[in-house]
Amino acid sequence: MxxxxxxxxxxxxxxxxxxxxxxxxxxxxxxxxxxxxxxxxxxTPAFIREALAASIEPISSYPRATGLPELRRAISGWVERRFGVTVDPETEVVPTLGSKEAIFSFAQVVLGEKRLVAVPEPAYPVYERGALFANGGVVTVPLDEEHGWLPDLDAFDAWDEIALFWVCYPNNPTGAVAPLSFYEELAGRAREHGFLLCSDEAYSELWFDEPPVSALQIEDRTNVVVFNTLSKRSSMTGYRSGFTCAPREICDALRRFRPTVGTAPQEFVQRASVAAWSDDRxxxxxxxxxxxxxxxxxxxxxxxxxxxxxxxxxxxxxxxxxxxxxxxxxxxxxxxxxxxxxxxxxxxxxxxxxxxxxxxxxxxxxxxxxxxxxx
Ligand SMILES: Cc1ncc(COP(=O)(O)O)c(C=O)c1O
Structure with a gap:
């Protein structure tokens, strides 16, 4: 075989x-x-389960890759409340089936001439697997305790070869968080060398002392792509609901790619997600x-x-x-x-x-x- x-x-x-x-x-x-x-x-909080049940229609249709407008608005409303940043729900937000599939398939959408992907280690294994299944190459960026589990950007030397640089803060597995200055510095290098800073923020809401910052707070978001999810924040792993927030051109590419894969969340899940993103309590x-x-x-x-x-x-x-x-x-x-x-x-x-x-x-x-x- x-x-x-x-x-x-x-x-x-x-x-x-x-x-x-x-x-x-x-x-x-x-x-x-x-x-x-x-x-x-x-x-899962009762009001979210109830929103799901109330959204089941007698006739079911294929969900569209663009996602429901009310879900995109709820996501951009949450981003505004949580990070003080305005993202356009029409052009900069794509609802996803949890964040894992979006992270996995991202390399397939954006790897072009440059096919190398920078992946931290230790890390969630999906960044690397996504790159390999897209026939990309992987360069490992070691994280260590001495550097607060942040990549040592001065020690990295493949800036011109990479198409993507993955980061994940708050971090799985180490629980470390990144300051805004780190994101700003990496985004600066992304603009200078022409790669995308991909920020997996699945744990942004699970904090104890200070709310962690987001890569969405970077002043110039030209090369910044953020992935987030309801899985951990709202105890909704089984619902499969997340989003990608990216510059318009990237979102346009995702909307072209995703109908082929069929990874739009079910509309009843999207409606339950509107309830979840709209509530912070x-x-x-x-x-x-x-x-x-x-x-x-x-x-x-x-x-x-x-x-x-x-x-x-x-x-x-x-x-x-x-x-x-x-x-x-x-x-x-x-x-x-x-x-x-x-x-x-x-x-x-x-x-x-x-x-x-x-x-x-x-x-x-x-x-x-x-x-x-x-x-
Ligand atoms: C770092 C990280 N990113 C993304 C995910 C994906 O979560 P989901 O697909 O449920 O949104 C996980 C799940 O464990 C994770 O640990």
Whole structure:
């Protein structure tokens, strides 16, 4: 059987290995508390579910790639309230089916003569996979604690060869945030060297002290593309609803590309999304919930000598561990606690583990007691 060589050559999606380990542990009777994947187990607020149910029409039609005008307006209203920035809902916003598909397919839309994509490491694996399936090349940009998990822009030297430079703040997996000055500097280089700054802001609303800034706040957004989503902010991973915000020319290209792929969200999901983007109150509740879980689990880890090595935002705890991160994760799995080894996010993640604070509050309390006992 002949398959895509990109698919054949790709290593197994690391989290599929975690699933294998979990299945083994569960088969041997261990009860698991799963801090592995970043899939919130929280209820979607009732008003959003009701908006979805009320939007189901007797006749269903294909959704249009442009998205409903009221959804684009709700998104641009949120951007204005949250970041103080005006984006044109007609020309600069494209609703997407969650943000993952939009991130994955972006390279297919924009890679032209230049085919190299700069991808941070450790990172969410989709930036790299999207580049490879678009027959692009990848240049890895290491992130380390010394630089606050930001790319060292002075150490990077492929500015003229790259078409895209991916960043993600607040960051998965490290929880680090980026200052506006970082975005401004990178956007300046993007204009100078003719590449696009792609900013994945999936976690922009999960913060504890200060609301993180957005790349949308860069003064000159000529080369800036931002991806965001309701998944984490509104506990809506299963709805699949996000958006891309980009200069008009890029949005025009997306609107030409996307009908072929058929990735417009269902209209009832779009209507529920209007309700979600128009309300900020429930997001405060979501933040409070993660703060409480953080305050439950983190002290147990710190008491046992583990050090938080980033994590000023997001629902992730990124912790330094001694020795192999896979061994550490497997040891905790033996006690029913599932964590993701840092090595799953690339070699630069070795020496760290990531806990996604997605189990329920009661499970977090049980996990804290177990951690105090076994670490
Ligand atoms: C960094 C990052 N970006 C994007 C996504 C995609 O989220 P969604 O497709 O649910 O919007 C995720 C999901 O875990 C993520 O961690």
């Amino acid at each position: 002949h398959l895509s060589p990109v698919l054949t050559e790709l290593a197994q999606y690391p989290f599929a290995r975690l699933d294998d380990w979990k299945a083994e542990a569960a088969a041997s009777g261990i009860e698991l508390i799963d801090f592995g994947m970043g899939d919130p187990r929280e209820v 429930h997001v405060e509740d979501v933040r409070a919930l993660y703060q409480r879980k953080r305050e439950t689990v983190l002290p147990a880890l710190e008491e046992r000598g583990l050090r938080l090595a980033g994590s000023s935002a997001t629902f992730y705890l990124w912790l330094e561990v001694s020795g192999s991160s896979e061994e550490f994760a497997r040891r905790l799995l033996g006690h029913g606690i599932v964590v993701a080894p840092g090595s799953f996010f690339g070699p630069a993640g070795e020496g760290y583990v990531r806990l996604a604070l997605v189990p329920t509050q009661a499970e977090c309390e049980r996990a804290a007691a177990i951690l105090r006992e076994v670490l």
